[in-house]
Amino acid sequence: xxxxxxxxxxxxxxxxxxxxxxLKHGFREDKAKLCASVFTDNSIDGVLSHGVNRLxxxxxxxINGLIDVDAEPELAHxxxxxxxxxxxxxxxxxxxxxxxxxxxxxxxxxxxxCVALNNTNHWMRGGTYGWKAAKAGFVFIGWTNxxxxxxxxxxxxxxxxxxxxxxxxxxxxxxIVLDMAMSQYSYGKMETKAMENSILDFPGGYNSSNxxxxxxxxxxxxxxxxxxxxxxxxxxxxxxDILAAILSGGLSTGEISKKKDESGVSQVFIAFxxxxxxxxxxxxxxxSEIIADYKESVPVDEKSNIRYPGEQxxxxxxxxxxxxxxxxxxxxxxxLSLE
Amino acid sequence: xxxxxxxxxxxxxxxxxxxxxxLKHGFREDKAKLCASVFTDNSIDGVLSHGVNRLxxxxxxxINGLIDVDAEPELAHxxxxxxxxxxxxxxxxxxxxxxxxxxxxxxxxxxxxCVALNNTNHWMRGGTYGWKAAKAGFVFIGWTNxxxxxxxxxxxxxxxxxxxxxxxxxxxxxxIVLDMAMSQYSYGKMETKAMENSILDFPGGYNSSNxxxxxxxxxxxxxxxxxxxxxxxxxxxxxxDILAAILSGGLSTGEISKKKDESGVSQVFIAFxxxxxxxxxxxxxxxSEIIADYKESVPVDEKSNIRYPGEQxxxxxxxxxxxxxxxxxxxxxxxLSLE
Numbered sequence: 290x291x292x293x294x295x296x297x298x299x300x301x302x303x304x305x306x307x308x309x310x311x312l313k314h315g316f317r318e319d320k321a322k323l324c325a326s327v328f329t330d331n332s333i334d335g336v337l338s339h340g341v342n343r344l345x346x347x348x349x350x351x352i353n354g355l356i357d358v359d360a361e362p363e364l365a366h367x368x369x370x371x372x373x374x375x376x377x378x379x380x381x382x383x384x385x386x387x388x389x390x391x392x393x394x395x396x397x398x399x400x401x402x403c404v405a406l407n408n409t410n411h412w413m414r415g416g417t418y419g420w421k422a423a424k425a426g427f428v429f430i431g432w433t434n435x436x437x438x439x440x441x442x443x444x445x446x447x448x449x450x451x452x453x454x455x456x457x458x459x460x461x462x463x464x465i466v467l468d469m470a471m472s473q474y475s476y477g478k479m480e481t482k483a484m485e486n487s488i489l490d491f492p493g494g495y496n497s498s499n500x501x502x503x504x505x506x507x508x509x510x511x512x513x514x515x516x517x518x519x520x521x522x523x524x525x526x527x528x529x530d531i532l533a534a535i536l537s538g539g540l541s542t543g544e545i546s547k548k549k550d551e552s553g554v555s556q557v558f559i560a561f562x563x564x565x566x567x568x569x570x571x572x573x574x575x576x577s578e579i580i581a582d583y584k585e586s587v588p589v590d591e592k593s594n595i596r597y598p599g600e601q602x603x604x605x606x607x608x609x610x611x612x613x614x615x616x617x618x619x620x621x622x623x624x625l626s627l628e
Numbered sequence: 629x630x631x632x633x634x635x636x637x638x639x640x641x642x643x644x645x646x647x648x649x650x651l652k653h654g655f656r657e658d659k660a661k662l663c664a665s666v667f668t669d670n671s672i673d674g675v676l677s678h679g680v681n682r683l684x685x686x687x688x689x690x691i692n693g694l695i696d697v698d699a700e701p702e703l704a705h706x707x708x709x710x711x712x713x714x715x716x717x718x719x720x721x722x723x724x725x726x727x728x729x730x731x732x733x734x735x736x737x738x739x740x741x742c743v744a745l746n747n748t749n750h751w752m753r754g755g756t757y758g759w760k761a762a763k764a765g766f767v768f769i770g771w772t773n774x775x776x777x778x779x780x781x782x783x784x785x786x787x788x789x790x791x792x793x794x795x796x797x798x799x800x801x802x803x804i805v806l807d808m809a810m811s812q813y814s815y816g817k818m819e820t821k822a823m824e825n826s827i828l829d830f831p832g833g834y835n836s837s838n839x840x841x842x843x844x845x846x847x848x849x850x851x852x853x854x855x856x857x858x859x860x861x862x863x864x865x866x867x868x869d870i871l872a873a874i875l876s877g878g879l880s881t882g883e884i885s886k887k888k889d890e891s892g893v894s895q896v897f898i899a900f901x902x903x904x905x906x907x908x909x910x911x912x913x914x915x916s917e918i919i920a921d922y923k924e925s926v927p928v929d930e931k932s933n934i935r936y937p938g939e940q941x942x943x944x945x946x947x948x949x950x951x952x953x954x955x956x957x958x959x960x961x962x963x964l965s966l967e
Contacts, residue, residue, distance in 0.1 A: 366906030370709045371739030373906055400710030403740050403900070428871060443932035444925035456867040458874065467867045469860045491858055499928055517857025519830055521808045524937040527922060528795040528806045532767060535797065535914055536900065538907030543921035561742070561875065567705030567712055568877030575874050582882035583866060586783035589838055593782035598863040 296621055297613030298341075303624075304329040307344060310627050314351045315358045320383055327382040331414045332614045335605035338477045339414035341616050345623055347380075347413075355552045356380050356410050362387050365407075365538070370399035373538055376409025378553065385412035385556065386421070392560040393427050400565045404558045407539025411435075411551060416468035416599070418558065419457030423464030428561035429457040434533040434554055437546035439472050439514050442523035447512060450542040451475070452529040457599075459563070460576055466599035471526035472514045479505035479514070533557050635960055636952030637680075642963075643668040646683060649966050653690045654697045659722055666721040670753045671953045674944035677816045678753035680955050684962055686719075686752075694891045695719050695749050701726050704746075704877070709738035712877055715748025717892065724751040724895060725760070731899035732766050739904045743897045746878025750774075750890060755807035755938070757897065758796030762803035767900040768796040773872040773893055776885035778811050778853050781862035786851060789881040790814070791868040796938075798902070799915055805938035810865035811853045818844035818853070872896050 307325035316324060328347075332340030350356045360379030364372060372391065376384040388404040395402025412418070412433055422429035435450035451470035458465050474493040482489060483505040492501035494508035494515045501515070508514055516522030534541040539555030563572055586595045609615065646664035655663060667686075671679030689695045699718030703711055711730065715723040727743040734741025751757065751772055761768035774789035790809035797804050813821075813832040821828060822844040831840035833847035833854045840854070847853055855861030873880040878894030902911055925934045948954065 368739035368901070368904035369737065371900065371904065398708065399738055400707035401740055401742050401898075428875070441922055441925045441934050443928055443934050445928055446926045448922055448925045454864075456864070456871065458867070458870055465867070465870065467863045469857075469863065473857055473860070517860045518808075518812055519856075521812070521856045524806045524808065525793075525795070527918075527936060528797070528804070531797055531804065531915060531918055532795065534918065535902065535907070535911045536767070536905070538905065538910075541914065541918045541921075543918060559740075561710065562707070563874065565707035565710065566875065566877065568874070571877075572874045575880065576870060579866075579870055579873065579880045579882060582880075583780055583787055586780045586787045587785045589782055589784055595780050595782050597866060 294618055295615055296618045298616050298621060299613045300329055300333050300610060303332060303341060303614055306624055310344065310348060310624070313628065314348055316380075317359070320358070320380070323386065324380055324382055327386070327413060327417055331417065332616070333606050333609045334416070334602045335609065336414045336416070337616065338475070341614070341624065342620055343413065345627055348627060350410070350550070350552075353550075355550055362406065362409070370395050370401055371403045371405070371536075373536070374404055374406045376406050378408055378410060381410035381412045381554075382417065384409045385418050385558070388556070388558045389418040389422055389429070389431070389560070392558040393422060393425060393562070396427060396560040396562040400562055402560050403536070405533070405537035405539075406556045406558065407537035408553050409556060411554065412556065414468065415453045415455040416457075416466050416602075419455040419466040419468060420464050420599075422560050423457035423459045423466060424462075426459050426562075426564060428459075428563055429455065430559040431455045431557055432529050432533060433556040434530045434540075434542050434545065436548075436551040437542050438476065439516055439526070441527070442516065442520040445513065447546075448543065449516070449523065449526050450530055450545075452526045452533070452542070454529060458576060459573070460580070461573065463603060464599060465576070465580070465597050466602070468598070469517075471516055471522045471529070473517050473522075474505070474514065476509070476514070479509055483509055633957055634954055635957045637955050637960060638952045639668055639672050639949060642671060642680060642953055642955075645963055649683065649687060649963070652967065653687055655719075656698070659697070659719070662725065663719055663721055666725070666752060666756055670756065671955070672945050672948045673755070673941045674948065675753050675755070676955065676959075677814070680953070680963060681959055682752065684966055687966060689749070689889070689891075692889075694889055701745065701748070709734050709740055710742045710744070710875075712875070713743055713745045715745050717747055717749060720749035720751045720893075721756065723748045724757050724897070727895070727897045728757040728761055728768070728770070728899070731897040732761060732764060732901070735766060735899040735901040739901055741899050742875070744872070744876035744878075745895045745897065746876035747892050748895060750893065751895065753807065754792045754794040755796075755805050755941075758794040758805040758807060759803050759938075761899050762796035762798045762805060763801075765798050765901075765903060767798075767902055768794065769898040770794045770896055771868050771872060772895040773869045773879075773881050773884065775887075775890040776881050777815065778855055778865070780866070781855065781859040784852065786885075787882065788855070788862065788865050789869055789884075791865045791872070791881070793868060797915060798912070799919070800912065802942060803938060804915070804919070804936050805941070807937070808856075810855055810861045810868070812856050812861075813844075813853065815848070815853070818848055822848060
């Protein structure tokens with residue numbers, strides 16, 4: 290990846306550019322800073338698709354009026370440890386941050402807390418909220434619905450979202466963070482692979498003859514990506530959409546898909562305050578033992594790298610913090626010229 | 629399936645036989661009845677692997693002392709809407725029933741309730757508890773860990789459980805119930821397919837040359853079944869195990885796997901009382917609209933049957949209730965001779 294097309298940008302410099310751009314687009318200073326930190330942290334963690342590579346599209350949504358920079362999420366209904374919030378079409382990462390914090394507050398009181406958020410925008414990288422909650426000592430389960438972009442099992446048309454699911458637990462000073470969409474590969478990954486003229490390691494969807502294929506161009510053309518586990522992921526993503534819609538009182542994938550652009554999505558944030566559990570003193574030890582056992586797996590071959598979810602992020606983060614964030618040069622020039 | 633090897637047994641007759649057997653093995657009458665109803669209902673729903681086909685193995689566990697028929701689950705620790713219970717190695721379905729009910733009770737009070745259960749036994753079919761909660765008007769999320777039976781992504785040996793996950797929502801008088809293990813195919817399914825000399829529709833694991841295969845015999849021999857979505861299901865099942873172990877204070881898959889037989893598993897039961905939500909009056913309408921939209925998917929071909937999770941169960945249930953439960957003749961004769 291170290292070629293003339295890429296450049297290393299120090300995190301502080303990137304964050305400063307993001308703040309500059311967001312302020313120009315009407316963000317209040319504290320919100321510009323928090324929003325910029327989410328896009329910067331995602332870039333530091335190597336999730337460029339929801340970091341530096343995404344910022345210009347995020348700004349376009351602001352310009353087009355899909356994101357209301359001044360909107361604040363507000364409590365719509367409370368029933369004890371479950372709260373329903375209205376995102377008022379504010380910036381997705383800010384709404385999601387607030388609801389993660391609120392779920393943690395509810396959990397501090399009741400052991401568990403759930404905030405269901407409707408009428409919000411793309412939260413960018415779900416893992417952001419998992420890392421945040423887990424590093425604060427909470428177990429986190431959260432998911433979002435999305436616009437339709439995957440067919441139901443046995444179907445041609447995209448009735449299902451890929452509805453990313455995040456599960457996170459504290460692990461020492463860091464966290465174990467699973468952040469997975471219900472499609473086998475993201476469109477972003479398939480587009481990158483197609484541009485490189487390379488194929489997927491495993492079938493990622495169907496070609497026009499209804500055969501499974503590893504060719505990303507064929508899948509991008511058929512628009513039939515594969516759910517994880519075939520019928521299983523199809524069922525799981527349907528249930529995640531139903532739960533997001535009914536718990537938040539918000540839009541389902543089907544309703545979001547009627548819009549031109551993805552907006553007004555529904556999200557769920559569940560936090561557990563594990564410091565309230567009877568076995569709290571031994572929890573970190575339990576997690577360490579599970580991971581130690583997992584890492585003792587016999588690898589298939591010397592190329593096998595048996596990692597827990599989030600493990601690789603730590604290495605990428607360290608490298609990007611030390612050497613600067615590895616970014617496509619053209620993307621970075623676009624950021625610099627963004628008014 | 630209608631051949632001389634199968635027989636139709638009326639549900640009441642099956643349940644009576646199960647009660648007879650369980651009473652003989654020391655179950656108190658109310659517990660025998662409840663346990664028999666779980667095994668019968670699973671059979672009515674066509675899940676014979678956790679119904680009539682499983683009872684003799686369940687009884688063997690009682691005889692071997694792995695299941696304590698008199699044990700009652702007891703509250704170990706309470707922190708508001710989260711409770712930790714000790715299953716005291718009682719019958720898995722009875723413990724799970726009790727904890728489902730308890731999660732519903734907690735949800736009635738706090739909007740959401742979570743019971744984490746340790747030291748319990750196999751709950752048989754997770755869907756049982758999803759159907760129960762959803763038909764009572766609750767949203768349900770639950771899972772169990774299991775003994776190790778699936779390798780981590782990139783590994784040879786079975787460090788991971790298949791940790792079935794259940795998500796259920798009320799749907800009219802019935803329910804939508806997702807009940808999925810994290811392996812692409814169960815060992816039971818692969819054994820049946822192997823006996824029939826037929827192959828799996830999709831790769832279900834690896835052969836001894838580390839190639840993906842649809843041949844169930846090869847997978848049974850390599851003992852390397854495939855997680856759903858390759859690395860994604862591997863990560864998800866690891867997180868489900870971590871959460872089950874730390875929330876319940878119970879054993880992890882790694883610890884359970886040190887035993888000769890699966891016993892002392894950890895489970896999580898989460899219920900939402902949706903009658904407490906601000907949008908409760910419109911929830912059934914929302915679910916109906918999502919399902920209607922889903923069912924309007926354009927099928928790939930005339931063989932496509934675009935079903936929601938649990939839909940097929942309703943048809944099987946109706947047929948088995950009307951005509952008697954379709955059972956393997958040999959299995960039924962074994963039940964009749966079970967002392």
